[in-house]
Amino acid sequence: MDADRIISMEAVDKYFGNxxxxxxxxxxxxxxxxxxxCGPSGSGKSTLxxxxxQIEHHxxxxxxxxxxxxxxxxxxxxxxxxxxxxxxxxxxxxxxxxVLENCMLAPMKVRGIAKPAAAALAREHLEQVRIPxxxxxxxxxxxxxxxxxxxxxxxxxxxxxxxxxxEPTSAxxxxxxxxxLETMIGLAENDMTMLCVTHEMGFARSVxxxxxxxxxxxxVEEAPPEEFFAHxxxxxGRVFLGQILRQ
Amino acid sequence: xxxxxxxxxxxxxxxxxxxxxLLSAIAFIGGGIAGLGVALARTAPVAWLRLAATGxxxxxxxxxxxxxxxxxxxGSTMLGSGVDPLxxxxxxxxxxxxxxxxxxxxxxxxAIPTGQWEAATALGLRHxxxxxxxxxxxxxxxxxxxxxxFLVLLVKSTSLAxxxxxxxxxxxxxxxxxxxxxxxxxxxxVAIIYFVLCWPxxxxxxxxxxxxxxxRR
Numbered sequence: 001m002d003a004d005r006i007i008s009m010e011a012v013d014k015y016f017g018n019x020x021x022x023x024x025x026x027x028x029x030x031x032x033x034x035x036x037x038c039g040p041s042g043s044g045k046s047t048l049x050x051x052x053x054q055i056e057h058h059x060x061x062x063x064x065x066x067x068x069x070x071x072x073x074x075x076x077x078x079x080x081x082x083x084x085x086x087x088x089x090x091x092x093x094x095x096x097x098x099v100l101e102n103c104m105l106a107p108m109k110v111r112g113i114a115k116p117a118a119a120a121l122a123r124e125h126l127e128q129v130r131i132p133x134x135x136x137x138x139x140x141x142x143x144x145x146x147x148x149x150x151x152x153x154x155x156x157x158x159x160x161x162x163x164x165x166x167e168p169t170s171a172x173x174x175x176x177x178x179x180x181l182e183t184m185i186g187l188a189e190n191d192m193t194m195l196c197v198t199h200e201m202g203f204a205r206s207v208x209x210x211x212x213x214x215x216x217x218x219x220v221e222e223a224p225p226e227e228f229f230a231h232x233x234x235x236x237g238r239v240f241l242g243q244i245l246r247q
Numbered sequence: 248x249x250x251x252x253x254x255x256x257x258x259x260x261x262x263x264x265x266x267x268x269l270l271s272a273i274a275f276i277g278g279g280i281a282g283l284g285v286a287l288a289r290t291a292p293v294a295w296l297r298l299a300a301t302g303x304x305x306x307x308x309x310x311x312x313x314x315x316x317x318x319x320x321x322g323s324t325m326l327g328s329g330v331d332p333l334x335x336x337x338x339x340x341x342x343x344x345x346x347x348x349x350x351x352x353x354x355x356x357x358a359i360p361t362g363q364w365e366a367a368t369a370l371g372l373r374h375x376x377x378x379x380x381x382x383x384x385x386x387x388x389x390x391x392x393x394x395x396x397f398l399v400l401l402v403k404s405t406s407l408a409x410x411x412x413x414x415x416x417x418x419x420x421x422x423x424x425x426x427x428x429x430x431x432x433x434x435x436x437v438a439i440i441y442f443v444l445c446w447p448x449x450x451x452x453x454x455x456x457x458x459x460x461x462x463r464r
Contacts, residue, residue, distance in 0.1 A: 053369055055365050055368060055369060078371045078372070078373050079371070081368065081369055081370070081371040082370065082371030083371075084369070085369075086365075086366075086369035088362060088365065088366065090362050092360075092362035092363060092365060092366035093366070094363065094366070094367075094381055094385075095385065096384045096385050096388075105370070105372075105380055105381075106370035106371060106372060109372060109376050109380060110370060110371040110372055110376070151366075154370070155369075155370075158370060158371065
């Protein structure tokens with residue numbers, strides 16, 4: 001089981017000034033596991049996944065990714081980050097580069113892959129997210145859903161061991177949510193290890209092995225989705241689900 | 248002996264434009280190169296680099312350009328052989344321009360949304376690669392208009408070099424005025440020449456601002 005562990009967080013605390021964003025987070029993630037994090041806004045779920053690739057640095061506790069402890073003073077954090085794909089709520093594509101160039105940049109500049117090979121890799125993953133025909137456009141010319149799929153392809157081009165999704169569909173118009181979720185389901189079918197912050201409960205039900213419910217910086221409960229949605233163990237979980245499902 | 252203000256005198260002034268342009272060019276190019284260094288140091292992840300760059304900017308923004316010219320000119324005289332006024336003026340203006348351009352460009356770098364930094368970081372790009380391939384190409388676009396605007400200021404600042412005896416446009420005007428005693432005519436002509444140099448640049452800056460002024464996401 002130990003060799004199968006890719007992420008482990010032990011007693012992690014994170015503060016923004018005096019605000020305690022994460023408190024005593026303990027989390028183990030196995031390879032090929034798919035986890036959905038949910039909870040009210042400000043509950044720390046985004047901060048949690050941002051600590052995994054150290055976009056945010058935690059203040060206490062240990063975070064170990066694939067056998068390497070990471071923290072604010074770790075040398076060579078970039079070597080850890082390149083193994084972790086991240087998809088953001090606001091896409092964050094590079095507006096001055098074409099779709100293809102967005103996907104080629106990191107493979108070339110981080111992995112040192114030659115340009116033709118990087119282009120081939122980029123086209124392959126654009127194919128995978130089903131927008132190969134947009135390769136030469138700029139991000140500003142695409143719809144939100146298309147941009148987010150490019151962002152997924154860009155992350156996949158680094159052939160990451162884990163994919164982190166930070167509310168990937170929250171900034172999208174309703175009709176575009178589906179195309180992005182379908183792309184993510186496709187990844188799940190390929191056994192990608194995934195941590196997704198999302199309120200898409202249908203997605204959670206169909207792909208997640210585990211749902212983690214957070215509130216006020218703490219993990220309140222974790223359970224397989226069918227169990228969590230049918231019988232949340234905590235009062236806070238019940239309240240949260242009541243609010244989500246009423247929408 | 249008073250001379251008439253004729254074509255020879257006018258030509259003497261007009262011909263001095265080349266020295267104003269040369270000094271402006273040296274200070275702009277030198278200041279641009281050094282200014283990029285200042286801007287990068289100002290936004291570096293290393294604390295002492297940021298501190299050094301901040302100190303440099305505050306020193307040069309907090310003292311008059313004229314004092315900087317004096318210090319370089321008389322300072323180099325004190326150190327040994329006297330320095331050519333052009334060299335002294337070029338050094339002082341370059342150091343000064345580096346501080347102002349560095350601060351302008353720092354602002355442009357920091358105007359790039361944090362999401363761009365985060366996305367580049369998450370992909371495993373290190374600081375310099377992040378700057379070079381992601382941040383600077385975007386910051387460069389929004390920097391164009393204020394940079395041209397600063398160039399206008401720089402062209403006019405070169406007139407201060409007249410005080411340490413460098414014969415550029417303003418100094419040429421003073422020389423002619425000393426022999427013709429026609430200050431309104433002479434300095435009117437000098438002012439018009441500055442305007443002819445600077446006005447197109449100002450217009451260009453405004454046009455560029457309309458074109459590139461906003462960050463596109």
